[in-house]
Amino acid sequence: AKEYVAGKPVVILSWLGTSPELPSIILNSHTDVVPVFEEFWDYPPFEATRVATDKGTDFKIYARGSQDMKIVGHGYLEAIRRLKVEEKRQMQRTVHAVFVPDEEIGGHDGMRLFVESPEFAALNAGLALDEGMANPDKALRVFYGERAPCWVKFIAHGNTGHGSQFIEGTAAEKLMPIIDHLMQFRQTQLQLYKTPHDDGSQRTLGEVTTANLTLLNSGVQHNVVPESATAGFDIRMTPAVDYVEFKRDMEALAEKHGATTEFVQFWDDNSTTSTDKSNPFWPAFEQAVTAQGFEVFKEIFPAATDSRYLRRAGVPALGVTPLCNAPILLHDHNEFVKESEFLAAIDFYAAVIAAVANYLSKAGADVQVYRNDKITLEEVIALNPRNIVLSPGPGHPREDPGICYEVLEHFQGKIPILGVCLGQQMMYEHYGGTVGFAGEIQHGKTGLITHDAQGLYLSVDQQFPVTRYHSLAGDPDTLPECLEVTSWTPNGIIMGVRHKTFAIEGVQYHPESILSENGLKMFTNFLRLTAGTWEENAGARSPDGFAHHYPGRLPANDCAAKDQGEVDILTMIFNRRQKDVAARKVLPGRSFADLSLMLGLGVAPPQIDFVQRLREHQGKLAVLAEVKRASPSKGDISPNAVAAELAHHYAHAGAAAISVLTEPTWFKGSIDDLRDVRSVIDTRPNRPAVLCKEFIFDTYQIAEARLCGADSVLLIVKMLSLAQLRALLAYSRSQGMEPLVEVNNEEEMQIALQVGAKVIGVNNRNLRTFDVDINNTKDLAGAVPSDVILVALSGITAPQDAAIYANSGVKAVLVGEALMRADDKTAFIQSLHNAE
Secondary structure, three states: OEEEEOOEEEEEEEEOOOOOOOOEEEEEEEOOOOOOOHHHOOOOOOOOEEEEOOOOOOEEEEOOOOOOHHHHHHHHHHHHHHHHHHOOOOOOOOEEEEEEOOHHHOOOOOHHHHOOOHHHHHHOEEEEEEOOOOEOOOOEEEEEEEOEEEEEEEEEEOOOEEOOOOOOOOHHHHHHHHHHHHHHHHHHHHHHHHOOOOOOOOOOHHHOOEEEEEEEEEOOOOOEEOOEEEEEEEEEEOOOOOHHHHHHHHHHHHHHOOEEEEEEEEOOOOOOOOOOOOOOOHHHHHHHHHHOOOOEEEEEEOOOOOHHHHHHOOOOEEEOOOOEOOOOOOOOOOOEEEHHHHHHHHHHHHHHHHHHHOOOEOOOEOOOOOOOOOOOHHHHHHHOOOOEEEOOOOOOOOOOOOOHHHHHHHHOOOOOEEEEOHHHHHHHHHOOOOEEEEEEEEEEEEEEEEEOOOHHHOOOOOOEEEEEEEEEEEOHHHOOOOEEEEEEOOOOOEEEEEEOOEOEEEEOOOOOOOOOOOHHHHHHHHHHOOOOEOOOOOOOOOOOOOOOOOOOOOOOOHHHHHHHOOOOHHHHHHHHHHHHHHHHHOOOOOOHHHHHHHHHOOOOOOOOOHHHHHHOOOOOOEEEEEEOOEEOOOEEOOOOOOHHHHHHHHHHHOOOEEEEEOOOOOOOOOHHHHHHHHHHHOOOOOOOEEEEEOOOOOHHHHHHHHHOOOOEEEEEHHHOOHHHHHHHHHHHHHOOOOOEEEEOOHHHHHHHHHOOOOEEEEEOEOOOOOOEOOOHHHHHHHHOOOOOEEEEEOOOOOHHHHHOOOOOOEEEEEEOHHHHHOOOHHHHHHHHHOOO
16 A cells, blocks of 8 residues: 555555466456535445345345445455356466555545556556446447536626615626626537437437536625625536636636636546447456346446546556446435445456457457568468557668568558567668667667657657667668658667558667566557558547657767767757656655655645736836756856855846746756745745746646746747646646746647747747747737737847837746846846836
């Protein structure tokens, strides 16, 4: 057991499989129940009272949770006992029965922290089963996704006075149009719910979005018009909805009528689990279920379960409770399950566990191996393969591939193909590239790689070790137009390529080696591909999902690369920061789970509203004053500066925010600087906001910044995929921090607006070339809505530089180098405030 929050243990019971290296099976349940009102129960709710049915042929077991976690959790344990003890069977995959706390109240102290922990990562989960719901009908309900909660309060403030007067601009007047709008939305969704599908089948709740007014609060007595009014809505969004866009709509609705929003709970991930052969576990699950006589009915769960955390962590999850032809009594008074149903549930779970835990060899394939020179193309065609792996063995791609070129030419675009080592080199040359000396000889050595998080690398860790046996590699200067680089070493040696149209991947290492972490996960991803093109394999390669892009071949030493001008600064910084963050994560007490635990314990100091703090300087430019000891372009600026002392001066001068550069190698900052800055200004009235200015690519960095006192963090569009940007933005907001989103050009500006950024900074310096154009911010200002705060970043050396932004929509400026060099920092900041 492990407690991520004191007194709330997560319990893991593991049944070790014969092949423990295979992705495991999680049987998830929870230990908490909803409250009971005993006066409405005929029997004690926590004694599992067994009462004969009217006909005397069965028994009802009355207990809170009997249709919930008790039939599920006990079913798991009894099924495992039967398989292990009575039938003396052994599973190929390891099976983990997991019991978590607080599912009924959102799982924030339970599953949410668990999936972020090293203990969860160590489970190497391939599939999770979780609770479902009874069905009054004969079909077995299998939930492959769920609706997301959006619990939102609309808060309005207005004029007050005596109740006998016609007072205009009241809080209630502002709130009523919002309530009317959402009630009309509710009615349209209700009508949709009542409208059958074209085939006559009834829609389920999971297919629509429900909205219910659940909270109204206003007033103190009858004859006083209240100054404030609050309306709370419980909204459950179907996965078909763009959750981020929906939240923006709610915020816009409130702003339109002069109100504000408070999101008590909001879920931003609409992941679902595949229920077809693209999910290698689904066929085994479905076969086991139908073999027991069940008719499978797939649907979206109408409420929220812990499965959402599992799916967001990349683990396919299916929710199922084997109760058919049974009333839905979940959370109701006199909740019961029939004894025959409980015993049948054990049979059900025993069959399903055995099916999915023994499903497929290794990563899930019926493997047939042939020497490339001992089989003909015609014989391969006759085998009617589902997927093909080309791994010709040692040698040269032009001399030793046997029939692999013929196989590739015939099957490309028809079925998925994976090339390993020489197989990848062969693909590289087949499509027009050149393979040559890699610049280093690697035989049986491991090395770290970075990848693009697409295709073969979906849900695979960054910077993971792979086993290398090669001295040749694809020449990046001859990369064929039809291929893209998918993975690479720190010095830019190509370690993976992918065809842009066909479902063809190649890797320059051995994923099957025991020394290659994530190899099984990669093979599982490969087996999920079921067609010959990426277009036919939905979700496997998304244009918006690329985590990183190949930087090109780099010299081994970052600093040498800088001197020779062979790689841009941003790439060098990013490569270095990946290593730095990985090193911090393994420090005792500093893992992401540890940081999350401290956040849950309230270790982080109170925050202020970053957005509001910038808005307070109406009519004047807000100044973000920066702590910046050095930079890649200028070298040392003030290398011995004390961050706390600077923050003291900045706060005294009236800075709206203090930006703290925490990158250590090029900017000579540290996370300790952030902590010191926050500490020295903490007791000041109306203190400046604290911005963590960092090259952020991981939620770990955001959690660390929050614990050290940040009110906001920097997210740089240029170094993040759209998916990464959305995820980091959502996590930052979940920690109460509205990020400053940095852009440099029109395309990046559109991305920032697309994700709903409220504060956008335009960097006048190109982070790849470090060229500065002071007019860049002004040129992009026209695209920014008035409700978004626009900040000019970099290149501002004097008040006259800031003055060019007057009347252009720029609300704030961030100044670093010039301020660090200024003798009178107070006068400099005030002159920026008053720039015209």
